[in-house]
Amino acid sequence: MLSDWRVIYIGGVFISLFLFILLVSKRKKSTADKILSAWFFFAVVHQALIGWYAFNKMSDMPALIGWELPFPFLHGPFLYLYILFLTGQQRQGWRNMLHFIPAVLVAGLMAWVLPLMPVAEKLGVVPSKFAPLFHVMVGGIMVSGVVYVILSLYLLRRHRRNVAVQFSNTDKITLNWLRYLIGGMGVIWIVVIFFESAASLYFVVALFIFFIGYFGIRQVGIFSNPPPAHEVYLPAVVRPEEPVLAVEKTTAADTDDSSPKVKYEKSSLTDAEAARIHAALTALMQEQQCYKDAGLTLGDLAKALNVHPAVLSQVINSKEASSFYDYINVLRVEAFKQLLLQPASQQYTLLSLAFECGFNSKTSFNRNFKKITQLSPSAYVKAMHINMQEEG
Template identity: 25%
Template sequence: MQSFDFIDLILFLGISQGVFLAITIQILKNKNRAANRVLSLILLIASLMLTGRLIYPRHYDSEWFFRIAIFVDTLIFVFGPLLYLYFRRLAFKETPNYRLHFSHFVFAIAMLFYYFWTLSYSHEEFIILGRQGKLNIIFFCIETLGILFNFFYSYRCYQLVQVYRKEERQNLSYSQNLTPFLVSFLVTVTVFVALWLLSYIMVYFLKIYTPIISYNLVWISIPVFIYVVGFYSLKQPDIFRMPLAKKEITKNKERLDRKSIQELNDKLEELMVNEKVYLDHNLTLVNLAKELNTSTNNVSWLLNNIHHNTFYDYVNKYRVQAFVEKIHKGEHHRHTLLALSMDSGFNSKSTFNKAFKMVKNVTPSNYIKQLKVS
């Protein structure tokens, strides 16, 4: 039986943390429950994989543990689709909730057939086949497909992040800070798969076996992944999920006639200049469309084709201008810049700084310094 070492401690902490987070996330009372159910499943799968890695080396001669270890290998073809499902449910609003098609689990089902095939051999017979190298091609194919499969779903998740970024600017006047989390999540997973790939190349092609770049490094990365995901999910606020359906907004075809454009533009100016709806920290495209008594598609078309702005950029230009007016009145001598930005409609310091620099090509503090010089 193998002794308990440092990597086993890391694995044990990852297992306990994964199970704890999977349960705790379900207790959270927010609007992301459909996504959190998938996240809990991902965390439990990661914990199960770690459990197999922790126990199997100590019970290698036990047929019961041996059979479980082979079955757990199926999970490498379940993780990717579930990751994609989590990203999609967390970032986008679809009715009904998006579900994975049967085709996403073809490789997992194939792995189950492989598992049932292994049952036709006794434990001893299977070990002998492995030592004789007769299973090498099977192991090589499974691992190759596993790496390619997970890289493919990492890429699909990356595509979702790109769509989300675009939709966020079209639908929100503020930043939810969801993109940094999605990117961190995706980078962590990609690093995990990249380590797996590196170990795979070294073992199968370079015939190099090292304790530093090895499967142990891959296993250690899973608890890190659990920590990154769990930390955010516990403090994750309710978010406004983006519509995923492609909008019928075109620059080549007039969606509205001239009269409708003028009327809608006049109403929009009334709301922005006189009613100052941009002071609402949580202003969304949906809210604005309701105020204008029109569809979100019409408002988006107007902003994109007449004003040549996204919803995010259009609204924040008014907020920046409101902030600048306060600066010229000298209010920054009595209040902090953050307080003035909040009074101008911004909901966070990061959103304010990015918007101000986009409009003025300078930071707020440097803008004030330039005023003093002039």
């Protein structure tokens, strides 16, 4: 049984190496790609040490014993920083390097402690006087793992909110890749905390590498160059911190019915400029019907209007009393209702007409239509006494 497990350990090493080569050979690597490449480099080394332990080769090279301890302190920071940069939530500066201080400190301690330990002590043949130090390190590894899984979940939650700001259709924007990474890391740390078996830990780590490889290769853009995408801006660009576009936050205690707060009172955008942008936006929608593009983003419209995406978002919020997502889907619903009135449309199904108007899924169409009209599409058609083609 153990030999079968060893094969999986070695397989994890080669899969890690293969994924690392794919990432390094990827053209036009983003910062997130570079972080993932560095992560897989250290994963290869870590997996090699795991395989070395699995085959009980410690006595052949006792100088390597103990050097596996700094690596677990790297995986949490790499996961967090990868998600941070992939989702565009990073901040400028050198502070991101602070996440690696625990790994550097542990490596420094190992450089000092390990030369002082005889081989028998490293192999566990005799008790080690440094045992309390190693227990502290193992505890630190557990704390690090849990903390960074929680921080990564927070980033994922915040990114999910950011997606709704920029995209007109969100149903097919999957966050599975990030969920797999965080979930896999969570399972590993559960094994670390609740199971004392080293074999179980090595087995789960190897399976996690296989898991990442399989889903990462299937996910377009992770290990290969993504196809041309719609114009998407980082959340920091959509909601910048510059005073010119700052938004004043108010609480319920600050709100007075007699003197209501203006949502964008700190913005330098004048009413005249906002009206001009809104008129241009309305004309663009009427002439080009951009809402029919299922992949339309806030960045696409901002680029077409030659305005900052945060300014456009502000104009839509103030002039339409709506978010970008709701604004576009209202236009799609109105276009659908107009399309229903055309006799030639009765030979098509409701869903095919919805796709023609820019919706990209039945779920999204039904949800938005009922939200806007208070009726389901089929109930609306029945109320209008229109005979439509049955859904296939």
